[in-house]
Amino acid sequence: MNKLVLIDGNSIAYRAFFALPLLNNERGVYTNAVYGFTTMLLKVLEEEQPTHLLVAFDAGKSTFRHKTYAEYKGTRQKTPSELSGQIPLIHEVLDAFSIKRYEATDYEADDIIGTAANQAATDGWDVVVITGDKDLLQLVTSKINVVLTKKGITDVDRYDEAAIDERYGLKPEQIIDLKGLMGDSSDNIPGVPGVGEKTALKLLKEFGDVETVLDSIDEISGKKLKERLEEHREQALMSKKLATIYTEVPLKESLDALKYEHFDRKNVREVFKELSFQSLLDRLPGEDGLPVTEELKELSFEVVQEVKDEHLVSPSALVVEALGENYHQAEISGIGLANENGRFFVPTEVALSSDRFANWAKEESMKKWLFDAKRAVVALAWQEIELEGVDFDLQMASYLLDPSLSSHEISDIANRKGKGSVQEDEAVYGKGAKRKIPGQELLGEHLARKADAMYQLKDVLEEELKNNEQYELFNGLEMPLSVVLGRMERDGVKVDTSQLEAMGEDLAGRLSELEGQIHEEAGVAFNINSPKQLGKVLFEDLGLPPVKKTKTGYSTSADVLEKLSGSHPVIEHILLYRQLGKLHSTYIEGLLKVADSETHKVHTRFNQALTQTGRLSSTEPNLQNIPIRLEEGRKIRKAFVASKKDWKILAADYSQIELRVLAHISGDDRLKEAFIHDLDIHTKTAMDVFHVAQKEVTANMRRSAKAVNFGIVYGISDYGLSQSLGITRKEAKEFIDRYLESYPKVKAYMENVVMEAKEKGYVQTLLARRRYLPELNSRNFNQRSFAERTAMNTPIQGTAADIIKQAMVRMDERLEEAGIEATMLLQVHDELIFEVAEKDKDQLETIVQDVMEDAVQLEVPLKVDVSSGDSWYDAK
Known part of the structure; x- marks a missing residue:
């Protein structure tokens, strides 16, 4: 059986463009629409298995419909150049796949699709139309299905005659009557003013089509509706004509010429490589199901x-x-x-x-x-x-x-x-x-x-x-650091497994007690780890207001439970149960699982080439995310001990490093003054923002100042600050405005770094680490706003990451020069962890402070807090 798949090229490209961030390849060419279109194409080839295939495109702005109505599609905004420039690239992809593409002067892609679909259906073929345009639903027959994108390009609905009846209560051919009455703002089809979908459907279910509706005005109730139909009679008929797909386009190709058998993998891979579509390269299967590389x-x-x-x-x-x-x-x-x-x-x-x-x-x-x-x-x-x-x-x-x-x-x-x-x-x-x-x-x-x-x-x-002026960053920092990290991974860090086991037993007991308490408060025993059962208990049995629903029922995610905090005692206990449960499974059991059976050491893996800011992360196990807000989480650090007798753990932590970097990068005099004179930065900020003397700063003032100090580094919004402080958005906005007035050069930095990033396409740290941000030019507000916040934050966070990396390289050199018994074990956020012989502890403290505070020269001093003890916990 022949199966023809017809793809509405412009519609799918348009959907893909606005569904994905404004991606570009190494040459700076925008590729998001091409990527989305190609993703959809691969899915169609896999799921539909077509024997024949055609992609139709619009030939130009003017079609035969403009002769009927000059304002047809007149309200459409000009196609963004970022999208129109990608259409030729989509053509290249289709050519590489050996897929026929077609456009015809004076006609739209819809007309080409309608003509080909009707011809194929008449010959007994199965036809599938892929589009984002509801107009094409009028083509549905027993042989023609329309697959309609409803969100982005992957979420689709498939329409046959039954589905159209279920959705609209109409036959497919009545879709044009629906458009005739209600119009279509996207195509600037006027319809009858004041007639929406609900009214149009009611009229069509009663009278069948536009012509009969207009001939039966006397039978229609509602004086205003009658007047509108009478007044706009000709407009309704014209609108129906405009919405009607023309199915007699003189196609140059026969249906047989649309045969699709296979594609030349070499050609496709060449195009994919040119477009930097690495993830799609991996989706081209060979006969054995493995990726196929070019010859x-x-x-x-x-x-x-x-x-x-x-x-x-x-x-x-x-x-x-x-x-x-x-x-x-x-x-x-x-x-x-x-x-x-x-x-x-x-x-x-x-x-x-x-x-x-x-x-x-x-x-x-x-x-x-x-x-x-x-x-x-x-x-x-x-x-x-x-x-x-x-x-x-x-x-x-x-x-x-x-x-x-x-x-x-x-x-x-x-x-x-x-x-x-x-x-x-x-x-x-x-x-x-x-x-x-x-x-x-x-x-x-x-x-x-x-x-x-x-x-x-x-x-x-x-x-x-x-x-790129990055060779010094590469050769002077990252290269020597990779060797240092390699040694740290090899050496590992010792954990006291007996302590971990004891902690595990304590946590298991706490969890059991909490479970009983939760069941008592809920009035029923249930599986707390089951979202379905938990949802029923919270939102049906206890009658709490559901915050949001998912496809499978009530959402019981952490953010939902936090919003319900205070509404019932059981909520706080469920949140605590989850936190303790994660500690038990991920960190207690997780660490016991990976600890070496003989040495009791864990050998974490530092990811040096992963994050876009340049920060290190760690896995197998992840030692950077041990939750320390809970005392139970902090206690896990008790298990990290020195590997030798009479040795200590020493921790050195940069104090407020990102704010110090911000002071340097922005050059703000007030901010620099606070660090140069070693003032409490949050108190100083409260003084500047609230215009009060130091002795007048209240705890709430300092808390607010602290929230905005740390938040400003991440481009905090008024909404984010309001959530953090429990104040209104208006109050939060006023506070941020006062902060930026107090630190004008911080405000200037935030504005300038975004502007420069839009021009260059990237931001960079003091040591020339780059982060490319193509989303800065996105038409999607959320994507653009995220990119702007990232542009503000990355030079700060990235420079902080560079500083601690520089400190690690120099510490490695100094430890070798000093010849003391000490080993660098871990890097966690802004902190370095060492183990050191008791006799060398004081000397190591001096070396660490000297090296870390002198790692990079800023206009403000770097400050390091050093402490030591029998365990990582005791060293804090």
Whole structure:
């Protein structure tokens, strides 16, 4: 059976453009409409399985309908240039897929679709129309379905005759009568003024069509309605004519010419790479369900059975393949090398048993170019091989050049830069349960290709970093930091598992007590962890007002429960139950699960190339998000202890670093004065904003000042501040206005940084870390507002991240110079955690304060609070 799919090109492109943020590729070309359209196209190909396919476009502004009514579509705003510029790119995508596209002078895409649909249905074909335009519902028959986008491009409704009857109580052909009576503001079809959908449907259900309605005015109740119908008789008939799809467009192509069989994967992948559609590249399946890469260029490489000096020269691109999320103690599946002497694959057993390889690895003068140097440092360290001489990190370079890119894998970078010929890892190793290491021949070629691509890419990315004035950030900060982080991951941090187990028992007891209390207050026993049961108890049994509903019932999310806070005692207890439950499962049980059975250490993984601000994050386990607002959460830090007897834990925390950075960047004299004279910044802000003396500052004044001080860094709105302080939006706005009047250079900074970001397309930190913000030009208010807040915040938050990273690199150097017994264990937000021998604790305190407070020179002093104790908890 033939199946024809007809796509309304302009409608879907328009929907996609406004549904997605204003994305652009590396060349600065806007691609959000193309991306959304292509996503929809892939979904259609997968779900509809068409035998024939056509995408119709409007040919121009003027059509035969303008001869009937010159103002047809006259109220439409001019198509944004950001969208119209993407239509040719959509054409390129369709051409790559070998999909027919068509437009006809004087006709709209609707008319082309209507003509093709009728012809195909007449020949007995099944037809599916994909559109965002309800006008096309008039085409529905027993053979024609219309799939109508209702939100964005993925949320759709499918209409057959029964669905139209259910939605409107009409037959498909009556859709044009509906438009004739009620009009259509989007197309500037006038209809009958004062007649809306409800009235139009009532008239059509009684009389059938526009003509009969107009011939039966005497039978219609309502004097005003009668007058309107009589007065606008000709307008109603014209409106119906305008809404009627013309189904006799002289198509140049026959239906058979629309046959769709397959697409050339190479052509599609080339277009996707040009558009930077990496995520869509992964959705092009091969026969085995794995991603298919373009035909690989031939590469000559040697499988090394005995490591020789000729294989180990300087510089060399080095691939240490340690797969999996947790690469601590992970098996190394193989080694790839590329240098002036060729391309090599060294099997794991050959490399790890070779003294020559181990000596070369630890020789600092032998320069190595790596991808994710930290991973390589840690993986080799577990095999008791030191890695020194790391001279370039491809992943880090790509990340610094554009942290917003979704992927920084070797294959993606090679594709973007046109250097090397390498497959994605999934194409070689498989995915999920099917993931496995292939045979030596395939593995060897893959690693040799990776090394070859890295060898070619190094100069390209290094040049880009220099052009962006980011080479010092890369070479002087991130590169040495990756080695420091690698050592920290390898060393790990000790946890007292017996303490964790005791805490777990205490929490389990608390949870059991809370459960009983909640059941008693609710008057019924139920599963507190079941949203469905909880929703019934709260909103039906207890009669609390439901805040919002989901498809599955009442929402019981944290924000919903917080809004209900105070309405019933059970709410606070449920919130506490959830918090304690997360502590128990995620942190107590989670830490016990990952702690080494012999050393009792946990080896967190620091993500250096992930966040767009430059901040580090940690996973496996995440030690940066241990909730410390609850005392039970803070107590978890008691389990983090020194790994040696008579050693202490020392914590060093930057004080108000982001506000100090704001004072420097904005240059605001009042703000700088507060930090230069070591005043309490929140009290000083309250004095400036409320125009009072220090002794007159009340606790509430200081609390308000603190909220706006921290909030201003994140572009806080009057709504956000009102929620934080429990005041009205008007009061919050007045407070923010007074703050900005008190600190005029802060206000100027906020305005100027957004303006400059719109011009440049990015913001940057003091150390030249960039963040690209294409959404600054979005027509969507929410997206644009978020981007503006991000533009204000990123230079501050990013500079704070750079400062603590700089401190970590210099601390590593100073610890080695001082020769004291101390180890840097963790970085958490603005804090560095060390373990240190009791005898060296005072010396470490001096070094830490000296290094951290001198990490970067600002116009205001950096301040560090240092404390120590038997555990991380005691050190605070």
